[in-house]
Amino acid sequence: MPDLQHQFGQIDIYLFDQLLRGRIAPGMRIFDAGCGYGRNLVYLLREGYQVFGVDQDPRAVAAVRQMSSTENFLAEGVEAMSFPDAFADVVLSSAVLHFARDDDQFEAMLRGTWRVLKPGGLFFCRLASSIGIESRLKQIAGRRFLLPDGSERYLVDEALLMAFTKQLGGHLEDPLKTTVVQNQRSMTTWVVRKD
Numbered sequence: 001m002p003d004l005q006h007q008f009g010q011i012d013i014y015l016f017d018q019l020l021r022g023r024i025a026p027g028m029r030i031f032d033a034g035c036g037y038g039r040n041l042v043y044l045l046r047e048g049y050q051v052f053g054v055d056q057d058p059r060a061v062a063a064v065r066q067m068s069s070t071e072n073f074l075a076e077g078v079e080a081m082s083f084p085d086a087f088a089d090v091v092l093s094s095a096v097l098h099f100a101r102d103d104d105q106f107e108a109m110l111r112g113t114w115r116v117l118k119p120g121g122l123f124f125c126r127l128a129s130s131i132g133i134e135s136r137l138k139q140i141a142g143r144r145f146l147l148p149d150g151s152e153r154y155l156v157d158e159a160l161l162m163a164f165t166k167q168l169g170g171h172l173e174d175p176l177k178t179t180v181v182q183n184q185r186s187m188t189t190w191v192v193r194k195d
Contacts, residue, residue: 009042012094012126014177014189019043023122023173024090031088033078033113034096038064052088054081079108087116091123095187098128100154102142114168114194121194122173128153129161129188132180149184161190169195 008016018024030044032053037060044051045068055061058075065073076082078096093113100106117123130137130145137155138146145155158176165172170192177189 007043007046010039011043012040014126015040015092015094015124018122018124018191028089029087030090030092031083031116032092032094033081033116034093035064035073036060036095038067040092040094041068052083053092054078054083077109077112079105079112081112081116083116085115086118086121089118089121091117091121093123093125093127095126095128097125098153098155102144102154106143106154110164111168117194119194123170123190123192123194125190125192126187127190128155129178129186130155130157131176131178131186131188133183133186136183147185149181151185153185155186156188161188165190165192168192171195 024030026047026049029050029052032041032051035041035053035055041051041064051068052072053064054074054076056075056077061073061075065071074082091113097106097109100109114123136148140146140152143154144152146152161176172191173193174191178186180186
């Protein structure tokens, strides 16, 4: 029996939870919007899922193409991807949206990502938030903050995520779940079903 590391790679634990609950199942087309080096794709590729994605870093895309043995990955930004509308059953956005410069770029990134999701499809998103660490943040401009861990991020909060859930035409599949990492940063899991 292969060890778990070999079988699942460095998969996000909250994405693993969606797999365990059967929300991501064989036969579904998966799209990773900001795939990086594919840490969340090891299991999906090994199990024969149809997996596609984009990332701005051409080196990361080259590495994922090699790992997947396909050309399904492109070096593109999520704001203006060349993939068609309603392309995927599941769209992953893990640690991507919090790199937005400002409100306009955040919305463009979010809407570009949402666009490739089929009606009835599942949007899985992990992103930095202010939830639980509000008093520890230093505002730079708008929703850009300096976090206690020294990083600078675009931060969302519950009100913004709930507003976008409604605006996009979706509903929460799970309640928002936030992990505060020793008062240094906060990551929120946002799982939405497209109506």
